[in-house]
Structure formats: structure tokens, C-alpha cells
Amino acid sequence: MSREQARQALEQARRVAVATHITPDADAISSLIGLTQILRRLGKEAEPFCDDELPPRLRAIPHAEEISRAARGSFDLLVSLDASDPARLGRAFAEVREAPLLNIDHHITNTGFGTVNWVDPSAVATAEMVLWLADDLGVSLDRELASILLAGIVGDTMGLRTPNVTPQVLREVTRLVEAGASLPALVDVLFNRRSFAAIRLFGQALAGVRLEDGVIWTVVTREMRQTLGLGQANDLSLSSFLISAEEARIAAVFTERDDGKVEVSMRARPGYDVARVALAFGGGGHPPAAGCLVPGPLEEVIPPILSALKAAARDGRTDPSG
């Protein structure tokens, strides 16, 4: 438990580069901007980095436009947020002068790659850990900071729907809402916005849905997307929808990108683990929600991954800690 070391490292730093992982989700951007704002309120120089494009829905988070792809020059502290291994940072810190690295994350799969590591899988989101840091550092919540941090908590809990939403998390959410954050507005932006074309794509993907050995799955091809004029941003939440099937224990969606690579989004019911399947194919995540990006073509990558998912649906989760 190095929450105290994390606080000390941040308190002592003057010039800080903060980065989060590629293919950023709400928690990545929320914790990134949240910590940057907290450090600035303490009078420090702090710059946010993410070596990837932001999905449109995440650009609604205040200050998202200040994020750059990669840091340059010298900093006296580097901070990695919500990234389980250094490769997930892309080239965000590739051009920067050597400096101590503070690794803050809630993923149980975190490899502990920092100079100081604060990894707490009991946190529902890295943004929740940043909220604790705000308290530890004596930074008070205003409407903007509360909205930024609530985005990560809402994002990683699927809108307070995951089993790890304890009374403590609900009290934190209440505090953030009392400080002025809007829970329905965030849920609306993060989960309830799809283009009409995306809704039609959702329908087309459902037309090909299959259920095999406890695994419900479907495919979104490049052609399906392009016919509807849709880019490759995978915002359908289709795998979360598929796992609602009563007959399924695991759900997967294979989405073909423009470059032919295949994004695999996986979901599991409680007691089953897709994180280790994602990990085996170079990805990561949590037992109930994970993903990976694999080289195509679709017809070659589907059979081995499906086979691993069927095994996971048969075995259940053997690691009770996740």
C-alpha cells in the first residue's frame, strides 16, 4: 500500500508529466485530467498525455482538449495512470528525460513497472484513487473536478452497475454529485449516445449473433461499418449487451478495423474470467470485462480466441481474487 508514498512523490514534485493508456476509456481520461487539475491547483506545473485519439464521447470531459500525444523535455516526476504495463502508454514518455515514475492503477494485472507503485484493485476506478489523492493532498472538490472524477467512476462501473459498487463508492458518488457533478449527464454521454448509423450497425451485428457452448458472440466487419459510413471507434457497447443473454456465460464481439486488425471486446458473468483470455492474446482488463487487439484476418483470429473463450465458459474462474 503506497498511497502515502504516492502522496509524498506528488507533493515534492514541481514539474510533472502525467500519462494514461492508449485506446483510452473514460477512467483513463478522467484520472489523467483529474490528477493534472489537482496538481495545478497545488501550484505545480502538470501536463497530460495520451498517445492515441480520444473517442468523441470522451472529448466532453472538461480540459480533454489540453491532452497531447507525447511528452518532451524534462520533468521531475512522471506519472502513469490506469495503465497495467508500460507498453500501454504508447510513446507518451518515449522522448522524455529519465525521471522517477509513479505508477497509479487499479488493475490487478498491473506489472509494477514504476519507481513507486500504488496499485489497488479494490478501487473501482483509477479515478477513485485520484479522488482519494485529492483528499490526501487537501484539494477540495468543485463542480468541474467532481465531474471529471465522476466520469471515471461511472465509466468503469458501467454506471454503478458492477458488483464492486460498495456503500463507500456510493458515498463517494454522492459527494461528487453534491459538489455539482451530474450523474445522469455523464451516463448519457458515456453510455446513451449512439448515432442512428451505429444503431443500424448494432442491428446488423445482432443479425449474425451466435450462441455456442455458453459463449454468445458476433462480428462487426469493416464492410458493415463502411456501408453505414462509420469509422472504427468501437463505441457500440455491443459486448455488454450480449452478456445479458441468460444462456451465455461469456460474450465477445470481433470488430475489424480499417487496417485489418481485429479488436476483441469480451464480457463475462460473475464467476467467469475473460481477463486471462485477453491477456493470453496480448490484451488486458478485468475478469468481467477485457479486450485485446490482434492481427487479422477475422477468419483466422476468431477460431483460436473463440476456443479459449469456450474453455473459460466451461471452467469458470479459478482465481477467486479477481
Next chain:
Amino acid sequence: MSREQARQALEQARRVAVATHITPDADAISSLIGLTQILRRLGKEAEPFCDDELPPRLRAIPHAEEISRAARGSFDLLVSLDASDPARLGRAFAEVREAPLLNIDHHITNTGFGTVNWVDPSAVATAEMVLWLADDLGVSLDRELASILLAGIVGDTMGLRTPNVTPQVLREVTRLVEAGASLPALVDVLFNRRSFAAIRLFGQALAGVRLEDGVIWTVVTREMRQTLGLGQANDLSLSSFLISAEEARIAAVFTERDDGKVEVSMRARPGYDVARVALAFGGGGHPPAAGCLVPGPLEEVIPPILSALKAAARDGRTDPSG
């Protein structure tokens, strides 16, 4: 404000018949069983009634199996819960001896048909009002009562996603979770359970989705359902999904029942009102979520309702109180 009168009427009664509306939703069953349990814990005789079948997902609420269709004999108090007019009770109280009627509801459209009326549209759910009654009557929350009441709050707020979820509501939810209710288990039962056949029906309905003048809509025919072996229980949440379309202000799903009647489920974005459209066609609800049941056939009922919905999508909401 007759919360105090409601408390008095319940305190004085010894033998109480409690009823809720037909086509019951989670809040109907939650408030019905919740109040029945509270009265029994006070040593009173209390019986729950609902003159309709319960959808399978609502049978998971504790004590749901004790609900009967219609009351018989004599009671010294009748209570109507979550029903905006007496017709919504069906024949639940048709065979009962005359007695004072306590009308408890949070629908702004409530006609005030009781001897005592406690109608509070500021409540997110009638179950929330029953929670307040539990406090007023000095009945403490245990795990079972907390689970029963949380079901209604979760159900009517779409899992804490509606704009009326204030810090007060979040504090109440926290209390219920602290008392032992499981938020993720309720969300799972109420929103995340569909049969594989229902998921395929969802896909088929999306194949016919249309967007016209700000209204996104589709149809579920009897034939589509029957081909997939599905009954008429309308648990798809399809209209809630459709309102996620960025280009839409109003969403509607027309579902053909076995008897040829058509259930219309309507949703509106903030600032738009489908309750008055539903009301005009003999139904009811709230500005963002409403519904009605109309005689078929489909091809005759769709044009006038669609036309009213398009007008509502054009005008926005003129009544700011809803």
C-alpha cells in the same frame, strides 16, 4: 402534502388490502410488497393484490408469490400504490366491501381518486415514498425490506440514470445497500436479463428501425415474436435503447400482442414529453417514459400515434413542471 395523513391512516388500520396497477413494473411490485411487509411488521393484517400477471423478472422480488389478483371480503383500509387512476387497478378492489381508500403515488398525472391522497411527483418512485413511510412508522430496514424497496427505485430510475436522481436519492440508495440490498444484483435482474431469442428479436426489430422528424421507431410484430417462440411480455427495453440515437428526440416501439392489441412504449429526451401523447391514447407515464395499449391493427394505430409523437418532437415540452 398528506404524508402525515397517510401515516395516520395506516397506523389506525388493522386489516389492509394493498393493490397496485396492471401491467406492473418493478416500482409497482416493490411498493406493493414493501408496504405489505411494513404493515405486517407493525402487527397488522395486510394482503397484496395485482390484477395481472407478473413478468418473470419481477417474480425474483421476495414475497412476490404472495400477491393475489383480487381482494375479497372486508378490510378497514384499501391502499392504491403507483396507480394514476382507479382503472389502472383492474378488478383488484372490485369485489371488496366499501372502505376508505388511501391513494399513494408519484405520478404527476394522478387523478386524486382516494379518500386520502398522497401524491408526490418529487419522489423518483412510489417505493421511495414507501421508504419514507417505513421511517415515519418506525419500521427499521433489514436486508429483505431494503432489497424490496431498492427494486422500485432502481426500476423507475432506469438504474439511477434519470435526471431526478438527487444526492438525497443517492443517500437513500446508500442506506438500502448498507442494509444489505444488492444494487448490481437488482440491476442485473431488472435490466440485464434477456433470453437469446429476445436478443435475436431485438436485432430483428432494429433491422426495421426508422428515423423520421426526430422520432426513431420500430415495430415488433406477433409473427416476429412467434417465429422465435417468444410470448408477449414486452421486456426488451428496446425503446430505452432507441432513445440513445443522437439524432432522435423521441423513441417509440409498437409491439403487437397475441390478441392483436398494440402496446406502445415511448421515450423522450429531457425537454420533450411523451406522457401527454400516451395520455391522449389512453395510457400514462412520465414525460421521459410513457406508454399506452391501443386496439390494433398495427397499420391503423401507427400513423396517428406517430403523427402525435412527431408533433411532440417538434414542440418540445411546454409544461416545465413534469
